[in-house]
Amino acid sequence: VQFVESGGGSVQSGLSLRLSCSISGYKNYGYCRGWTRQPPGKEREGVATFDEDAMARYADSVKGRFTLMQDNGQKSLILQMNNLTSEDTAMYYCASLPCRTAILTLGVALSSSDFGYFGRGTQVTVSS
Secondary structure, X not given: OEEEEEOOEEEEOOOOEEEXXXXXXXXXXXXXXXXXXXXXXXXXXXXXXXXXXXXXXXXXXXXXXXXXXXXXXXXXXXXXXXXXXXXXXXEEEEEEEEHHHHHHOEXXXXXXXOOOEEOOXXXXXXXX
């Protein structure tokens, strides 16, 4: 599976951005797709993921502000981000992780032993 992210940029607090991830290749059995992010100087953490029942799950810090969607017959993964704050500044990566890992790492740093597939990322910078 391969991911290509787009839609990042620099915005002021309170504004919105829409990230897109174009997906090619096959879905890995037992893996769930979503978005992770890596803030400056911090570890990568889970932001939002679909679970095995195709329900969107979110880190507490983004609940009510971010919405995860699929489009084009699951060939595109969208992250709508509203009411952005400076705490959302990070490199955002489309990801495919084992479903248990994807859910357990929402809002929590991934460890070096957490295997998954990631895109190259798109930068989001929010200024206050």
